[in-house]
Amino acid sequence: MSKGNWQLIENRNKIKVKAQENEITFKEYKLLDKEITKAARRDKNKWMADIAKEAEVAAEKGKTRKLYKLVNEICTKHKVANELPVKSTDGTLITTAEGKKDRWGEYFEHLLNRPNPEQQAVLEEGKSWLLDIKKDAITLNEVKQAIRKSKNNKALGVDKISAEMLKAGGDIIAKRLQKLLNQIWKQNKSPKQFKRGIIVKLPKKGDLRDPNNWRGITLLLIPGKVLCGILADRIRPATEKALRKEQAGFRPNRGCSDQIFTLRRIIEKSINKRYGIILNFIDFEKAFNSIHQESLWEILKSYGIPIKII
Numbered sequence: 164m165s166k167g168n169w170q171l172i173e174n175r176n177k178i179k180v181k182a183q184e185n186e187i188t189f190k191e192y193k194l195l196d197k198e199i200t201k202a203a204r205r206d207k208n209k210w211m212a213d214i215a216k217e218a219e220v221a222a223e224k225g226k227t228r229k230l231y232k233l234v235n236e237i238c239t240k241h242k243v244a245n246e247l248p249v250k251s252t253d254g255t256l257i258t259t260a261e262g263k264k265d266r267w268g269e270y271f272e273h274l275l276n277r278p279n280p281e282q283q284a285v286l287e288e289g290k291s292w293l294l295d296i297k298k299d300a301i302t303l304n305e306v307k308q309a310i311r312k313s314k315n316n317k318a319l320g321v322d323k324i325s326a327e328m329l330k331a332g333g334d335i336i337a338k339r340l341q342k343l344l345n346q347i348w349k350q351n352k353s354p355k356q357f358k359r360g361i362i363v364k365l366p367k368k369g370d371l372r373d374p375n376n377w378r379g380i381t382l383l384l385i386p387g388k389v390l391c392g393i394l395a396d397r398i399r400p401a402t403e404k405a406l407r408k409e410q411a412g413f414r415p416n417r418g419c420s421d422q423i424f425t426l427r428r429i430i431e432k433s434i435n436k437r438y439g440i441i442l443n444f445i446d447f448e449k450a451f452n453s454i455h456q457e458s459l460w461e462i463l464k465s466y467g468i469p470i471k472i473i
Contacts (some may be wrong), residue, residue, distance in 0.1 A: 172199055228316065250372050270374040271362055274452050283458060286465050294401040294467040301348055301393055306341045309392035313385060320384040321359055329385060344390050351471070357387035379452075394472060405466055 218233040248256040249263045257266050313326035329336055347353060360381035369376040403414070411417040426442075433440040447453065463473050 167202065247372050249374060250370075256372065267364070267374065271379055274379070274449065277453050277455075279457075280455055283455070286458075286461050293469050294398075294405065296401050296469055296472060297397050298469060298471045301341060301344045303337060303341050305393045305396070306337045306344065306389065309389045309396070310337060310340075312392055313389065317385075318363070318382045320382050320387075321361060322356070322384050322386075324385050326385050329389070340386060340389065343386070344393070347390065353387070353390075357384055357390070359384070398468065398472060402466065402468075 214233055214236060218230055221227075221230040221233065248258045249266045251257055251266060252269075257263050310326070310329045313329065315325075315327055315330075317326060319325055329340070347357075360383045362379050362381050364377040364379050367376050367378055371377070399415075406414070411419065411422050430440060432438075460473055464470075
């Protein structure tokens, strides 16, 4: 809001008391009130135009993070979803802060601790040979490379250590982190701190009073992510040769756009040749939260991943 509009508001407040007793002053108050409304509308339009111009410049320069931030600033609803009541398991609304906190804890505890499947998949026997994956001690160069790959401006874990801090620490931080990671590597056990995280809930579509319409993400420690990055860099070259060619997700130089293009070409050819086609889309509910961890380890073994890595 501009300084001129604030001055108008101040003038209106001064005559507000007198307006109740004097008819002329009341008319003056109403005119001033309309003028403030028009000025506020002009200020808002100017603000939105400035934001749009800034977003356009950010898009031209490829600053996507700033672009999304500006778009959200305009489009995000002002109503704070976190202030809404939460539905209990029987559908009743919980309004107290302590009650909502307990309900969210109950919801995520149930979501992230699914019971074991009644019938587990039968996997092939593990490979008689192992993939050629490096199992030596973690080198300083690997630590530096993993730190360099860490993305900036990311939410922090419980330790409040950011990727920017690790990068600014240079060789000193890299050497200390190498020593810590090699202790973990030697003991074959991750510290409890690496497994602790802050669960942040993000709204999806639907009734936001229902916990099922929220998506939880866990903010883990950045040093722990450095270790994961090192393991991923060791595993990726070997597993690339073992994965089926149809898989595009989470692989370098591939993505959903490739799969969409392939599917579209198949549909176009089917239409041209007048062949029938059947498409089957499977959407697993809460897929990432429903993974049976023990089965995941067995799958990794069946691919030939060394026990040391698992």
